[in-house]
Amino acid sequence: MALKYLITGATGGLGKQVLRHFVENVPLSEFAAASSKASNRFMFEDRGIAFRHVDYNDPESLDTGLRDVENLLFVSSSGLGRIEQHGSLINAAKKAGVKHVWYTSLAFGGFENSSRSPVQAEHVETERLLKESGLTYTSIREGAYAEAFPLFLDWQLERTKLILPADGEVAFTLRADLGEATARIMIRGGYENQIVLLTAGETITARRIVDVINETTGRQIKLEIVSREEYIRRSSTEDTRGKPKEHFEMIATIWNDIADGALSTIHPLMRGILGREPTKPRDALRLLLTEDRDYMYP
Template sequence: MPEPRCEFVLKYLTTGATGGLGREVLNYFIANIPRSEFAAASSNTANKATFEDRGIAFRHVDYDDPRSLETGLRGVENLLFVSSSSTARGEQHARVIQAAKKARIKHIWYTSLAFGGFEDTSKAPVMQDHLLTEKLLTEPGLTYTSIREGVYAECFTVFLDWYPERTGTLTLPADGEVAYTSRAELSEATARIMIQGGYENETVLFTAQETITARELVEIINATTGRQIKLNLVPREEYVSSSRSDPRGKPKEHFEMIATVWDEIVSGALCTTHPLLGDILGWEPTSPKDFVRRLLEDDRDYVFAY
């Protein structure tokens, strides 16, 4: 006889609730559904009082701690599984999935990345962990939705390796189109799709409807901040070797990472767009051009804070 499914006591659990995406998903829940239906999860137990003081239930969920996963995921119907940023991401995700299976969670909503669009062909190291996680989610006994998110528009400074002190020339190993997407809109759509339900055992794509190039981003930087930056495209090897003269003292590995991302962009890995984000939100997602312009109009020295 198969074991009976557990009785759910919590409709929604949001992991990574102090991070950028998880925090905004939680804010949508606060504004739209009873607080008795959801809880916030964090690896740091010191955050417990912060949530409970606002009337939000708290659960300790640490991807490195199997015991916390066992207790924290118990009785959960819908789990927002926010991907880890750790270099041990693959091992952590495997632990979460096994714990979710053991807890008989009804539906796992996983935050993946949009490298390659709907294809599984991306060679980006970060995407390899996501592809492995998506494969684990297809194991028998699990129901999932993998949400492949467009690159956060807030991260454009990372892709450009842009910092406010830079003057004169911005050097990159290539240029190409990226469907940068607002994190706030990704968060709201994630909360909405969880409440709406459906998309069982599917991979969905949340992106803006337009793309933008590095050259266009530099034009926006200049137009909104009064700077006169010029984009200089150089061969990959030359770009990586520029670490020797970097005024910030960034190591060669930093430039290798940026170059690898641009290898993917040139191959078209981040230019796929899809209408689902707008369909879920009920409005046209903010274009990368408009989003970046507003960021820099509010703060001419903006850089992405991890």
């Protein structure tokens, strides 16, 4: 019997939110959760949710896990060899006759492919593979997770001074909103062979993020914007975590990209899909920091 929806990455931050909406709004007989770990089966089956083992590195699990699937939520891999893993899943989806692949991309560059961030280049390459495969697909460029703001700032709780190589507007978007909107767009259907953009309706700068941190937690963090070269030099020498120089070069590239507007694009689709305004970036950050003054991205 055909399975209407399969949700990969169902234990991850985004996939978990997508699954939550399915559980609350779709009959259990119509969808299944998938994970790369077969041992996760029981956490779903104990809740009455069907489970499939889908490991992007395991061809046999791809062959069996994607069998008779109509709509596949293809949550992007976060590990090394991402393009090879994505290519394997795309080939398996085509072989299995999946009717519609819904891919979770990122919003760097908005609808354009101009971003300089290496992570976005891998998503653009995956979109190309999907297009060339002949599969019906929708690439959902998900707004930058509001939950990930400490990663963007490279924030360490004990430090009262932050340095960055640039500043710019970011449409930080709450993951719960993204998960719900992603689920809703899959259930609604359509958007065949298109790129869609899901973002909050507002943006926020690093300087304003620091203000929110200070206002919400009582901290007195100061932000200094320096040149790319000075940022890499100072961060490499002052960091106490043992991070390599390449780590700070990556952060610098992302913020230079942001300064050029890579994450500033906002789009009304998410509001239309949700039927309400998405959580504003500043409200999302306040929520996270009110729940946990020492919040760090897991």
